[in-house]
Amino acid sequence: MTASPFAVDALRQASGAAPSSTGNGNISSSSSTQRPGPGSATLDLVEQMNEDEKKKYVKGKKLGEGTYANVYLGHARHDPSLLVAIKKIKVQKEYRDGMAPDAVRELTHLQELRHPNIISLLSAFSSKDQNLNLVLEFLPLGDLEMLIRDVDRVRYGAPDIKAWMGMLTRAVWFCHDNYVLHRDIKPNNLLIAADGEVKLADFGLARGFADPGQRMTANVITRWYRPPELLYGARHYSGAVDVWSVGTVFAELIIRTPYLPGDNDIEMVRLISRAIGTPTEDNWPGVTKLREYTIPIEVTPVADKATYMNRFGSVGPEGVDLLMRTLILDPRKRITAREMLEHKWWRTDPRPSRKEDLPRKSGGEEKVAADLKRRPGVVDEEGKAKVARKLDFGGALGGGK
């Protein structure tokens, strides 16, 4: 076995021609390369490699904080212009003597999935306190949530939505094609690369497809993006759960506000029932037998196309058709990620924007300064009366004392 500097290769690949855009998916045809096993003969060598990996990166300022990790900006020691994100998993008391399992989850799955629309893992090492550090490609342009929310400054239209949806759907399709469920798809886990490419990140809840009989937890996916089968406590589910999330993100991209923003699971079911239709034995055989099923107070029929057109018509009838298929109540009837990509919407006009032309987030300080230059009383493009601009300096600026 040779201890070739794999990670360096990975880094080089990632910084130059993105490996995955020209690559062949995650399954290489040569399976000859053997990873060093944790056998005792290789242990010292392996420790040494860990040290080597660690030394290759310099950690910088904090970029963000998540539930179980802090994320820092970093760069390669040999080339400071090579930026990376270092995700340092927080120590969890319960797992003192080992790596946190969700970190391992993220590591194993990211390692398997190489795709232009999935964040790439460049390396991993553990620091002295047994903390796992994931070295990820640095994605400097924020996330989709920032773009969706910045209604005043970020304008986008149907071609942009189609481009973003294409990237998201490809990412999900690729996960599923490799038998991985993501289980946390939402706008703020969709990060944006310097060239505008959207990348699915945060694999902390991902898992492989389960065998028959194997129970999975129903408590996954952030509530607003959680499908009805999980709200009803299903323990045997499929990629359809991610597809529902994709559908709710699609809707949110169009209306620029969360589509089903329930405060709790009960309200979620109510919102779904009202907006999409009440799950019944008719439209979803067996649903009433699910563990957490609750008898609805009122039954709303499944929304028809006209209803969707009213709210989501800006993506055209084909787009609305695709949206409706991602939001089918019965997961067995819901469209799959692959079928989504085969849908005719992608090939109907308008053509998706080129990623270089996609709208980008605006900066913090510049944003406020630019806001000041604007005057109230604007009427927006659609010509409908809009509330005059009201500038909020209350919380946004960290309250200057």
Added chain:
Amino acid sequence: MSRKPIANARGPASGSTTSAALPGLSSDDMCPVCKTIRYLNKDMEFLIHPDCYHFMCSNCVNRIFNDGPNQCPYAGCHRTLRRKGFRTPFFGDLTVEREVDIRRRVAAVFNQHEEDFRTLRDYNNYLGMVEDLTFELVSGTDAQRSSAEAQLQQWEAEHKADIERNRKAGREADEASRRRIAAERDAARQRRIDAIKEAEEEKLERARTREAELDTLASAPEGQRPGGGVQLKRRVQVNRAVEAAAAATTNAAGVPGGGVAGAQPPMITKLSIQGLKEKRKPPAPEGPYDPFGGMDFVPSRYKLHDGLVHPDVDKYRFDLAHATGGYSFDDYRARAMFEAFAGLGVFIEDEKEVGSGLSASEVAAMSAGIAAVGDKMELD
């Protein structure tokens, strides 16, 4: 203490005319009072006073104002400033800093909501009025400024109760949103914990079935034990799935050459395996949009013609919990085939078995494998 007034102070802030040009902080990193250059003293910090927005370094502030109120050292600025009024500016552009301060002050007084007005027009008129007033405070002449200031104070006096009520509502909304965010964070944490439990239960379950499998093997008559020692249950299970699928696939074409790693059991020669993942060339830049991004593996890897018939699997096929939750047996079958044929000796689940106790060395080992993407190791 010599306090020579500074000659170069560009346009006083609330001096005689307007706020027009306040010096920017970033332009030259020099303290206009003591002429120290930031470059020579990295810790140097600039402070401003919101009465006149004149900036100076913290050393100067301490030196001049430590012993009590004193006059601003800028030429022509006659403000009396106090030490505790100084702060670090948020913006490099002090004109912006000042405008933001003014707006914050105005917003605290004019804090009516849309719901407080009968029509959208009324609300917009109100916002327009507030904006005019703000504009005068920000860039009006002296006279305009003081009249605007008077208006502001009058409004504050007349609407005290309203303002206080809205302020309180704002605080409560803040409080509610803080609580909501905290609850959301807790929920996210709980999801992580549940996912961990899920993995642990699976590990236990696998250990149990493995033991059972070993027992069966041990009690089997000598001649029926498989060669090569112990087989893991999953492997056994997958092989069964393959057998079943192979049995179900009688009308399929032969195996194309290559692509399948390892020795092939004779029975699979009838399967039509499309081979390993292949990519198509990405389309030319201006070609038609390809939703698969040039990466579709066409057609799907295997042609499987019928369902699995193995009882271990089929018993779940009619299980309501599987059906209703959307569990996909097609996915399972495809995965079983894929894992059996694609030269993978290791299953995702087996890899995850390293689970909670991964050592530094194992991480290094994994990281070393990251570049060798997709090259799954053979564990046998």
